[in-house]
Each structure stands twice: as structure tokens, then as C-alpha cells.
Amino acid sequence: MQHSEGTNPALDDSYIYVCPSSELEEDDLIECEIGTETIVVGRGEGNVYAAQGICTHAYSELVDGELDGTCLTCPLHFACFDIRDGSVLEGPAETPLRIYKAIEADGSVWVSNERG
Amino acid sequence: MSDKNTTVITGAGISGVHAAESLRKGGYQGRIVLMDRDRQMPYDRPPLSKEWITGEVDESSVLLRDPAIYEKLDIDLKLGVEVTDIDSVRKTIDTKDGSSYEWEKLMLATGSTLRTLSIAGDDLQGIFYLRRMADAIAMKQHIEHVKDAVIIGAGFIGAELASSLSQLGIKVTIVEMASYPMENIVGREVSEYFLDLHRRNGVDVITEDSVTQFNGETTVEEAVTAEGRRIPCQAVIIGVGVSPNTEVSHPQLEVEGGYAVNEYGETSVPDIYAAGDCTSWPYHGSPIHVEHWDHAVNHAKTVAQNMIQPQSVPYTYTPYFWSEQHGSRFQYFGHAKRWSKTVLRGSIESNTFTNFYLNDQNIVQAAFISNQSKNALPVRRMIQQQKAIDPDALADESVALKKMQRRLI
Numbered sequence: 001m002q003h004s005e006g007t008n009p010a011l012d013d014s015y016i017y018v019c020p021s022s023e024l025e026e027d028d029l030i031e032c033e034i035g036t037e038t039i040v041v042g043r044g045e046g047n048v049y050a051a052q053g054i055c056t057h058a059y060s061e062l063v064d065g066e067l068d069g070t071c072l073t074c075p076l077h078f079a080c081f082d083i084r085d086g087s088v089l090e091g092p093a094e095t096p097l098r099i100y101k102a103i104e105a106d107g108s109v110w111v112s113n114e115r116g
Numbered sequence: 117m118s119d120k121n122t123t124v125i126t127g128a129g130i131s132g133v134h135a136a137e138s139l140r141k142g143g144y145q146g147r148i149v150l151m152d153r154d155r156q157m158p159y160d161r162p163p164l165s166k167e168w169i170t171g172e173v174d175e176s177s178v179l180l181r182d183p184a185i186y187e188k189l190d191i192d193l194k195l196g197v198e199v200t201d202i203d204s205v206r207k208t209i210d211t212k213d214g215s216s217y218e219w220e221k222l223m224l225a226t227g228s229t230l231r232t233l234s235i236a237g238d239d240l241q242g243i244f245y246l247r248r249m250a251d252a253i254a255m256k257q258h259i260e261h262v263k264d265a266v267i268i269g270a271g272f273i274g275a276e277l278a279s280s281l282s283q284l285g286i287k288v289t290i291v292e293m294a295s296y297p298m299e300n301i302v303g304r305e306v307s308e309y310f311l312d313l314h315r316r317n318g319v320d321v322i323t324e325d326s327v328t329q330f331n332g333e334t335t336v337e338e339a340v341t342a343e344g345r346r347i348p349c350q351a352v353i354i355g356v357g358v359s360p361n362t363e364v365s366h367p368q369l370e371v372e373g374g375y376a377v378n379e380y381g382e383t384s385v386p387d388i389y390a391a392g393d394c395t396s397w398p399y400h401g402s403p404i405h406v407e408h409w410d411h412a413v414n415h416a417k418t419v420a421q422n423m424i425q426p427q428s429v430p431y432t433y434t435p436y437f438w439s440e441q442h443g444s445r446f447q448y449f450g451h452a453k454r455w456s457k458t459v460l461r462g463s464i465e466s467n468t469f470t471n472f473y474l475n476d477q478n479i480v481q482a483a484f485i486s487n488q489s490k491n492a493l494p495v496r497r498m499i500q501q502q503k504a505i506d507p508d509a510l511a512d513e514s515v516a517l518k519k520m521q522r523r524l525i
Contacts, residue, residue: 060489061489064489064490064492065489065492065493066493073493075447075489075490075492075493076438076445076447076489076492077410077438078410078493091413092413
């Protein structure tokens, strides 16, 4: 794991580095781990968001799905979630995704282990 | 009972439950009666051959919905009920227990029926078919003390059970009539890959042979094949396919490989609709029949919309199924009875590939994906678009599938 130099007041110890901002383009998804939890990070409508990386319906990694605007689609049974708040937009999932805080600072994307 | 303002749904499987729910959520105000001959609360079938049989999930987690949902949505669930007669003039449906229900709209969501075999000795204990929860429970109890099992049929159910039973430490032998299992769906190369995957995971696969006799005292002890093989076993599971369940009949109801429906789910009888496994439905202009979970869900949802607002939403979903075997995930999109060529993207040896089935105009009709979920949504779009594609680019993993589609448009 690599940390940028200097400290940004927006970043506390709960944040981990994900990738350079330039590597996460619009509609891109990337996966990272916080502790034992798999997190999916995406850029939708310009902003970065982070959510639990495994679908709440059946075991499937959401990083293999697609982000279209703020709608995150699972590649196994095509459940759709709003990546901003985790809410279910389309079944078969019934449970929302857990959302984590994600920010851009110092030209990088950071995700917090605290819930968003 | 006199209530014309009622929709009756026969079959509370995945289609029936989704239809009932979609009717209510779509604003239907009338009474909804959801009936099934099974006495169990409606449950999901895919886990029965996978994580339920291996004990990774329990019985309550295979329920399709929390039982409280039916009351919340005011869905009148009638379990253990068998339909005996439909009257399309009086608009009634009669059941074996002597009840009669009036309806304004009727949906047939009767699913499929197991194909069965008649084999000498098949009344011995330890021989199972898997369709209902009750079958799954009986099988799960029996296999606890089993060392060797024979599975008849190397279709998806047989293959998934072979994988699940191996995971439980049971020595599995599959007996399959064809030379290459599911070759008609996935082609020779992928079929060979399936055979290899089983064998690498310790499953014996015998092809071009069939079981002709079971021997044993009270419980099955061996399976004897036409080629004279004698396979010791304490359990047998037969998975030789299903056919559409069209037992609920009516003289005017057209049946052709399932209840024939149009793109709105309407049968040949006014106000009678059908959805899911029990139907044949138009796909790219020709009637097809599939037995897939995803289709059963989406077909039911769309047909329910058309029951509320007639002919409002044509059904245009791309057929899809998935399977999990020996730690690999398979996904299949589209429908191709025949194809002109196949294009392989990735490598079969690496266990990570997508095989495309193209027609003579280089339009992708179907695709089989092994452990490449990332390709699932782009492939589905590609099949929906039905546009010619350069086979060389398709095979080239350095050209992103997404980009190829942008170029197409």
C-alpha cells in the first residue's frame, strides 16, 4: 500500500489509499479490501463512491459488474443498486449494499473503513 | 365464492411468486390467489443442487420470500392444492379439494416436470430425482452415510450434483448416454472441457452408456449398465431433463413445447396468460422454450404487467442461465440451436474463457462464459444488439468487449 506525502485534513487514520484519481475514470470500478471486507469503488457522474463489493443477493463480486451513472449492476443475476446510498433499484436483491466513505484528495482515491 | 375481481396464479415457483408480487406492486387492486400443489412455502430451486445439499445454507434461506410478505402484499397463498379443471366461459378454476375459484385473469405458471426413466430395480431405496424440496430433503438425509453415488445424466443438474457430492467426499460416477454431454448447447470444445473438469475433480464420467438395472437388497447396491459395467453405489440420482408441465389443460389452450404464448404472455385463450418454464414464447421471431431461473423471473414480471395493462410491454429478455461446478462459475447467454462458427476468447486450459456462437452473418447468437463474470454484461448487450461482429477482434483479448460494442453502434 502506498500513501501520498503530506497530510490532508480531510483524511483521518480510517482512510486507506485505493488508486490514483486518474486511474478511476467515469463508470470504472475497482476492488479493494478493508480488513476482511471486499469493497467496490467506482466513479459515477464524476464522484467517487464505495460500497460492499459482494452482492447482497448471492455471492458475486460487483467489480465484475457495470457502473452506469450511479447504477451498479451485478454480473450474476443483474440486481441493480444505487452506488450513492446502496439502495436496491432492481431485484433479485432485497437488501441494500453497505456504503463506505470515499473521497479524492492529493490526486488519489481514498476509502474509509467507516460507513458512509 | 363469487369474486370476478380476482387473478388466479397456478404454480408458486419462481414465476408464480414474481407474478403475484409484480401484480400487487404494479397497482393491481383485486384479489390475488397463488396456488401450488406443493405444501412447502414457496422456495428457490437453484440452491437445492448446490449450497443447500452441501449444507452451506439452511432450509429457511432457500425460501423465495419471507412468509410475512404474502400477507403484507395481500396475496392469498393456497398450498397443497391441485387444479382439476379450467372453465374459460364461466371463468372458473376447480381444484381437487372441491373448491372453485372465479377469475378475471388466470396465469399458468406450472413450471416443468421431471423426465423419468423406467429401470429394473428402481423401486429400491436410495434412488432419487431432484425437483422438489421434499426430494432434496430425502436425498440429503440419505447421502449422509453414502460413499459411492451414481448420477444418471451429465446435464446441468447432474453436473452440479456431481460437484456438490464430491465436495462432501462422496465418490461420484456419472453415466451419460451421449458421447459429449450438452454438446448441442455448448459445442464439442466446451463439452470436452466439462468432461475434463469433472475428471480432474475426481468424478468418473462414463459416456455412451446407460444404466439398465439396479441391484440391492432393500437399498441400491450397484448399477448395471448396457455395456456391462457394474458400478457399486449406495445412492443414485437421476437427472435426465425436464419437460414443460402442461397438465392443466383446456381444449382451446394451444400447447406446442409448452403453453404457446405471444410476446405479452397471452395464451390462445382470452384472459389466460402463462409464464416461465411451462411456456414456449417468441424470441427473435421464433418460438423457443427454456428452463432458466432468470427467464422464469423476468417473464413472469413482464407478463404480470400485461395482465394489468393489456399488451403494454413485449417480453424481450435475452435467455440466461448460470451454473457452479467444482469451484467454477459458468454463465450462458442467448439461444442457439445451431451455429456457423464458434469463437474462443481466452483459453480453455486456463479455465477462464468465453466461447461465442455465431451465425453465418457473424452475429453472436449465444455465449458461454467460464469464470469471466466481467464479460457477462457486455456479452448480454452484444446478443441483444444482434449486429455483425469481426470474429478476429472477438477472439483478441486486447480488444475490450465494451469498446467493440461502441464501434458497432
